[in-house]
Amino acid sequence: MKKIAIIVAGGSGLRMGSELPKQFLLLNGRPVLMHTLEQFKKAIPDIHLILVLPDAHFDYWMELCSTYKFRLMHEMVIGGGTRFHSVKNGLDSIKEPAGIVAIHDGVRPLVSIEAIQEAFEQAAEFKTAILSVASKDSVRVVEGMNNQSIAREKVRLIQTPQCFELGLIKKAFEQDYNGKFTDDASVAEAAGFSIHLVEGHYENIKITTPEDLVLAELLIKKKTAD
Amino acid sequence: MKKIAIIVAGGSGLRMGSELPKQFLLLNGRPVLMHTLEQFKKAIPDIHLILVLPDAHFDYWMELCSTYKFRLMHEMVIGGGTRFHSVKNGLDSIKEPAGIVAIHDGVRPLVSIEAIQEAFEQAAEFKTAILSVASKDSVRVVEGMNNQSIAREKVRLIQTPQCFELGLIKKAFEQDYNGKFTDDASVAEAAGFSIHLVEGHYENIKITTPEDLVLAELLIKKKTAD
Numbered sequence: 001m002k003k004i005a006i007i008v009a010g011g012s013g014l015r016m017g018s019e020l021p022k023q024f025l026l027l028n029g030r031p032v033l034m035h036t037l038e039q040f041k042k043a044i045p046d047i048h049l050i051l052v053l054p055d056a057h058f059d060y061w062m063e064l065c066s067t068y069k070f071r072l073m074h075e076m077v078i079g080g081g082t083r084f085h086s087v088k089n090g091l092d093s094i095k096e097p098a099g100i101v102a103i104h105d106g107v108r109p110l111v112s113i114e115a116i117q118e119a120f121e122q123a124a125e126f127k128t129a130i131l132s133v134a135s136k137d138s139v140r141v142v143e144g145m146n147n148q149s150i151a152r153e154k155v156r157l158i159q160t161p162q163c164f165e166l167g168l169i170k171k172a173f174e175q176d177y178n179g180k181f182t183d184d185a186s187v188a189e190a191a192g193f194s195i196h197l198v199e200g201h202y203e204n205i206k207i208t209t210p211e212d213l214v215l216a217e218l219l220i221k222k223k224t225a226d
Numbered sequence: 227m228k229k230i231a232i233i234v235a236g237g238s239g240l241r242m243g244s245e246l247p248k249q250f251l252l253l254n255g256r257p258v259l260m261h262t263l264e265q266f267k268k269a270i271p272d273i274h275l276i277l278v279l280p281d282a283h284f285d286y287w288m289e290l291c292s293t294y295k296f297r298l299m300h301e302m303v304i305g306g307g308t309r310f311h312s313v314k315n316g317l318d319s320i321k322e323p324a325g326i327v328a329i330h331d332g333v334r335p336l337v338s339i340e341a342i343q344e345a346f347e348q349a350a351e352f353k354t355a356i357l358s359v360a361s362k363d364s365v366r367v368v369e370g371m372n373n374q375s376i377a378r379e380k381v382r383l384i385q386t387p388q389c390f391e392l393g394l395i396k397k398a399f400e401q402d403y404n405g406k407f408t409d410d411a412s413v414a415e416a417a418g419f420s421i422h423l424v425e426g427h428y429e430n431i432k433i434t435t436p437e438d439l440v441l442a443e444l445l446i447k448k449k450t451a452d
Contacts, residue, residue, distance in 0.1 A: 132366065136434075138384035138408040140358065140423065141367075147382065147423055149412045155381070156373065158364035183364040186375045197366065197373055208362075211444050218437050 235332030236305030
């Protein structure tokens, strides 16, 4: 079955004076995004890689690929105004009639090869496969003015990749955009599909702050040392 | 009103060959626990500080206090077999008839002075005040074989300090121990008290892995530089 990955690196524009988006920052000497793309290639050697980037970042990315001699073949697709629209553009670009597609945050370069493989395998069986981890913290759920504790094992913090049967997720993304869509699983759920969770791992962090990048650096060095 | 803080640093024994518990590791050149105790002293200058430690750690802690010339006055209480029993020992040691007591993880040295003050103030008004933050990740709740998304703003990840009216929390800790008690708020809730949440902050991390310690180091240096 055809396996596809949409790596979403949309979002903030590369405006003058603004910070460099996290996906372009250096991790272990190379841009975050290159690590992310490589993990998918290592996990699934014949994967079809699609990178969704804002139009304004295309040239910069090509420059980085040249500087870092990044030869990994990938398709580039223009992002939209929201993550939903970026993913939709990625899905619309897929010409294959069937397959399994992973949707993944560009700023999660530490996802393990095993987790990627597991997500693809389980999506082939269950139609959806979403990486998630248990909360390490106690959790409370707010209802109106009150709140109550919830058993920690019932709470799953959601990561990516999120894998889907291609037809299913294309169908789900035919819906109108809704601000409640916080991830792709919530889009599929709103379209009536049930969501199958797969065990993720804590190292699969999303790099959104300068501290996250330092932590990622530590984790990647630890991994290399293992 | 009398203000008391129980700093819980119980847990793993200091056995030969085992790792040094995180509360004793050096953060910015001094043991984690010293930072934690100082934050409470800075927030509430006339606070009554109680440190709960396993019996086996007393001598080592005294040694550290001597080495690092740590002069901050605090009472020492022997911990129990679980966090619940450690907190209970701390509460039992309190002679004051009334007041507000904060219960706090020894390995959360980065709690801000403002958050501590806010928690004490709100506990004086609402009887309980529990630090919590919103989840940055999408969250799903598992029910049997199914799971569903939950609005992110309804989910609160719980931190410490957790502040309580002294009488209320002493009463709550008269209950028998239950494995479901993941924090002190859940003990109070099980005794029938309602829980008031207060805004915490993301820097207030719990140091449980070597990576957490490096992150804490970064955050404390950033704070000092501000």
